[in-house]
Amino acid sequence: MSGSGGAGSGGRDVIRVAGAQGFWGDDLEAPVRQVEGGPIDYLMLDYLAEVTMSVLRKLKARDPSAGYARDFVPLMERIFPACVERGVRVLANAGGVNPLGCAEAVVEAGQAAGVAGEARVGLVTGDDLTERLEELIANGHTLTHMETGRPLSDILDDVRSANVYLGAGPIVRALSLGADVVVTGRCADAALTYAPMIHEFGWSLDDADLVASGVVAGHINECGAQSTGGNCLANWWEIPDLAVVGFPIIEARPDGSFVVTKHPNSGGRVSRASVTEQIVYEIGDPASYVTPDVVADFTTVQLTDEGRDRVGVHGVTGRAPTELYKVSVAYSAGWKAVGTLTYAWPDAALKARAADVVLRERLDRLGLAFDEIRTELVGWDSTHGPLVGEPSGEVPEVQLRVGVRSSDRASVERFTREISPLVLTGPPTVTAYGGGRPRVQEIMAFWPALVRKDAVDPHVAVEVREV
Amino acid sequence: MRSVQLVHLAHARSGDKGDTANVGVIAYEPEHYDLLVERLTPERVKRHFGTMIEGDVERYELPNLHALNFVLHGALDGGGTVSLMSDAQGKVLSTAILRMEIEVPDEVAEAVEGRGRVPAGWTPPSPRVHDG
Numbered sequence: 016m017s018g019s020g021g022a023g024s025g026g027r028d029v030i031r032v033a034g035a036q037g038f039w040g041d042d043l044e045a046p047v048r049q050v051e052g053g054p055i056d057y058l059m060l061d062y063l064a065e066v067t068m069s070v071l072r073k074l075k076a077r078d079p080s081a082g083y084a085r086d087f088v089p090l091m092e093r094i095f096p097a098c099v100e101r102g103v104r105v106l107a108n109a110g111g112v113n114p115l116g117c118a119e120a121v122v123e124a125g126q127a128a129g130v131a132g133e134a135r136v137g138l139v140t141g142d143d144l145t146e147r148l149e150e151l152i153a154n155g156h157t158l159t160h161m162e163t164g165r166p167l168s169d170i171l172d173d174v175r176s177a178n179v180y181l182g183a184g185p186i187v188r189a190l191s192l193g194a195d196v197v198v199t200g201r202c203a204d205a206a207l208t209y210a211p212m213i214h215e216f217g218w219s220l221d222d223a224d225l226v227a228s229g230v231v232a233g234h235i236n237e238c239g240a241q242s243t244g245g246n247c248l249a250n251w252w253e254i255p256d257l258a259v260v261g262f263p264i265i266e267a268r269p270d271g272s273f274v275v276t277k278h279p280n281s282g283g284r285v286s287r288a289s290v291t292e293q294i295v296y297e298i299g300d301p302a303s304y305v306t307p308d309v310v311a312d313f314t315t316v317q318l319t320d321e322g323r324d325r326v327g328v329h330g331v332t333g334r335a336p337t338e339l340y341k342v343s344v345a346y347s348a349g350w351k352a353v354g355t356l357t358y359a360w361p362d363a364a365l366k367a368r369a370a371d372v373v374l375r376e377r378l379d380r381l382g383l384a385f386d387e388i389r390t391e392l393v394g395w396d397s398t399h400g401p402l403v404g405e406p407s408g409e410v411p412e413v414q415l416r417v418g419v420r421s422s423d424r425a426s427v428e429r430f431t432r433e434i435s436p437l438v439l440t441g442p443p444t445v446t447a448y449g450g451g452r453p454r455v456q457e458i459m460a461f462w463p464a465l466v467r468k469d470a471v472d473p474h475v476a477v478e479v480r481e482v
Numbered sequence: 483m484r485s486v487q488l489v490h491l492a493h494a495r496s497g498d499k500g501d502t503a504n505v506g507v508i509a510y511e512p513e514h515y516d517l518l519v520e521r522l523t524p525e526r527v528k529r530h531f532g533t534m535i536e537g538d539v540e541r542y543e544l545p546n547l548h549a550l551n552f553v554l555h556g557a558l559d560g561g562g563t564v565s566l567m568s569d570a571q572g573k574v575l576s577t578a579i580l581r582m583e584i585e586v587p588d589e590v591a592e593a594v595e596g597r598g599r600v601p602a603g604w605t606p607p608s609p610r611v612h613d614g
Contacts, residue, residue, distance in 0.1 A: 066563055162500070248576065249493040249510070252600050258610070288493060288508070291547050295506025297497035299553055301542050314544050330546075348564060389559065389566040397568040399578045400534045418566030459563050461500060 027056075030215050032208050032232070034263040036060040036107075037239030039067055039084050045239065045262045046090055050097050052278035055264060056215075058098070059207040060107040061237045062087065068201065069345035069459040071111035072145070072176040082113030083120075091196065092124035098195070099130045105196045106186060106207045112176060114140050118198045118480060125196075125482035134482045137194025139185040141475030142201040144177040144342060144466070151470060158342060158464040167464060173346040175459065179466065180341045182307030183229075184220065185477045186210035192479045201343065203306050205233020208265060216269040220308055227311035227333025228271030230304065235275055235293050235328075236263050242275060242293035244283030249292070256282025261324075272329035274321055285324040307340055307468075309333040339465040348460035349386070349422040354434035355393070357414045357447040364406040366442040367392055367415035373441050374417060377433055383426040391416045414447070420458065427455050484591040485583045489598040491590075492518060494576035501561035502537075503572030505579050508549040510597060514590065515548040521584040527552055530582050552579065 033055040035046035039062040049058055062084040075082030087109035098105060110117040118138040125134055144151065148171060151158065158167035158177075167174070178201035187210050189197045199207075209229025212218060218225045235242045242263045244254040261281025266274040275290050277283060294313060298304060301313035310333060317330035358366040371390045378388070391397035393414035395406045406413070419430045431453045438445050488507070491514050496505040507522065509515045528539040537555025544551060558572055559565040569575070580598070 246495070248495065249508075252604055252606075291508050291549060292493065292495040292506065294547060295504075295508065295544070295549055295551055296495050297499060298504060298506070298551060299499070299502075299542075300540075301544050301551055314542075314546060316544075316546055318547065351563075351566060353566065387559070387566060391568055393568065398574045399581065401532060402530075402534070402578055402581055416568065420564070420566055456563075460560075461562055463500065 027215055028269060030057065030211060030267050031055045032057040032059055032211055032236065032265045032267060034059055034208070034236035034239055034265075036062060037237065037241060038062065038064050039086065041239050043086065043090070047094060048259070048278070048281065049262055049264070050094050050101070050103055052261070052281060055103055057211040058103055058105045059236065060087065060105070060109065061204045061207060062107060062109045063111065063201060065343055065461055066345070066459055068112060068178055068343065069175045071113070075112055080116050083111040083117035084109040087117065088120045088124050091121050092128045095125050095128035095130050095134065099133050104190070104194070104211070106210065107197070108199045108202055108204070108207060110138070110198045110200045112143060112178075112200065114138055114198050114200045121196055121198060122480055122482050131482050134195040135193050135479050136482060137189030137192060137197040137477065137479045139181065139189060139197065139199040139202070139475070139477055141185070141471065142179045142181050142199070144179060144471070145174070148174060148177055151466065154470070156466055156470055158344065158466060161463045161465065167344065167462065170346050170462070173348065175345045175347060177342055177344040179471050180307055180343070181475065182206055183210040183213055184308075185475050187213045188477045189479060190214040192477065194479045203308070204237040205230045205306060206308065208233035208236045212267045223309050223333035223335055224331065225271045226309040228273065228328075228331040229267075230306050230309060230311040230333070231294070231313065231316055231328060231331050232265045232267060232273050235290060236265050238293060238296065239263070240283060241296065242290055243277050243285050244289055247284070247289045247292055249286075249288035254284045258282060271331065272327065275326045275328065276324055285326055287318050287320065287326055290318060290326045290328070305337065307336060309336050338468055340468055340471055342464045342466050344462035344464060345459045346462055348458045349420060350424045350427040350455055351418060351420040351458050352427050352431050352453040352455050353416060353418040354431065354453040355414050355416045355447070356434065356437060356445050357412060358442070359444040359446070360409070360411045362408045363410055363413045364392055364395055365408070366444065367413050370415055370437050370441040370445070371417060374433060374437060378430065381429060383421075383429055384423050385419045385421045385426060387420045389418045424455065431455060483585045484588055486586050486591045486594065487580070488582040488584055489577070489580035490594040490596070491584075491586070491598075492580065493598065494580055496572050496574070496576040498558055498561055498571040501556055501558050503554045503557040503575050505552045505554065505575050506549055507552065507579060508547065510594070512548045515545065517586060517590065518550060519543065522550055522582070524552070527579065527582075530579065531557075534578075
């Protein structure tokens with residue numbers, strides 16, 4: 016993409032960073048709408064939920080060429096020509112546990128799309144600690160669980176993946192080496208949004224207020240349409256055209272202020288309400304939002320109305336980052352299954368509760384070992400629990416939903432055989448067992464830990480390949 | 483003073499981090515923020531959720547955004563893929579908190595009547611079908 020590559024700022028006073036995926040499985044058409052719906056400079060796609068890394072690792076174990084978000088490759092083949100033509104650079108954490116394999120596939124997609132010689136693909140590696148855990152523990156990195164205080168050595172045999180949330184540094188390096196597409200493994204989601212700001216505006220990573228502004232922009236951008244009217248509670252019935260909802264676009268300025276907007280003629284709504292709901296989404300202490308590059312203070316955020324579907328953000332401050340990276344470790348922690356049956360009026364809830372009693376007694380008589388058996392009545396208490404009180408006999412229907420968890424796979428397997436029999440052997444007027452037996456699932460638990468940056472940074476590498 | 487359900491005064495969004503959920507509660511009207519700060523103490527919120535939350539409730543203030551952030555420890559049955567809950571990621575705890583009843587001055591109660599709920603008679607529009 017001639018013109019967009021090369022080092023440093025072109026003296027631009029605004030850049031548009033478009034959010035196009037909030038998780039792997041998000042609206043497949045959104046990235047296309049973002050590229051074609053109006054001017055943007057960068058397209059950022061967040062594919063990696065916590066659980067995704069362990070799933071990808073399992074896939075890679077079966078097929079060494081797998082282990083990344085495969086949807087990204089056909090998407091790039093589809094949008095590559097438009098991105099080259101319009102000078103849109105793409106940043107994605109689609110690399111999962113195999114960023115190299117992903118980058119190679121994107122190079123091939125570019126060739127198939129007819130942009131050979133016109134684009135470069137950058138690649139960030141070094142976030143994956145899975146093969147380094149024994150070495151790290153031997154060198155005194157205990158990778159202690161942040162909440163329980165247990166050392167990782169307690170569960171080392173069960174670990175499936177361990178990845179560091181890298182910061183923006185290596186992404187900025189890839190951009191300055193001329194990458195038009197940057198593929199990463201695990202990195203701080205927000206870094207995919209503010210790395211272009213650092214690159215274009217020449218910000219120093221030591222300028223905590225600017226980087227913190229970028230973090231807030233990234234936080235608003237990283238969950239797709241959740242900032243533009245999707246899943247927005249305030250006056251949700253007035254939000255138009257969610258079928259073609261516009262995904263967020265951050266119009267960033269060199270002073271750290273930015274506007275949240277979306278393409279004209281798209282659905283959804285950008286309002287103070289929609290943006291505020293996203294700012295408070297999945298945060299702890301808002302004055303100390305810890306990221307690899309800065310500790311951002313979300314309490315300093317100022318919002319302004321800047322016209323229809325435009326909300327301005329300014330005033331964000333931050334403090335220097337810590338010497339530590341967050342590590343997300345996934346480990347195998349047993350088995351679970353969930354079974355459901357639907358009971359009809361009259362007295363639907365009482366029938367379901369009576370069936371639950373029968374089921375539990377049978378599980379007990381079988382001598383099965385469970386760490387937990389959990390019963391919910393869908394249609395009554397599965398969302399707000401005991402806050403809703405007791406159902407009357409006139410509730411038209413409820414779904415009995417029973418989940419079990421155990422370290423013993425055989426117990427969970429046997430549980431899955433105990434749901435259907437209730438249809439003929441339990442309380443009456445029950446249906447919806449046609450879906451077959453419940454599926455046994457392996458539980459991947461998470462072990463949040465910290466590791467010193469100097470144990471990771473020497474392993475971080477950036478390279479750029481020609482399409 | 484009158485008792486009013488929080489759903490008429492605030493909107494909210496919730497999410498997860500492991501076994502901890504957070505709920506951001508945002509005043510519809512900036513002038514009601516102080517009332518929320520006064521009424522929605524962490525103790526009151528902890529009492530509201532009762533057995534749904536095993537650990538502590540922490541509260542953080544975001545006055546610029548007229549919002550309070552509640553961090554609910556031990557709210558998700560282990561969280562993530564460990565949890566057996568339908569709502570393992572705490573996505574709908576947002577409206578669970580809005581069930582709370584709080585005492586407000588009569589004029590506030592009158593002003594917020596009906597707010598936060600779908601207007602009577604509203605139904606979703608028909609799908610717009612492509613004709614070409």
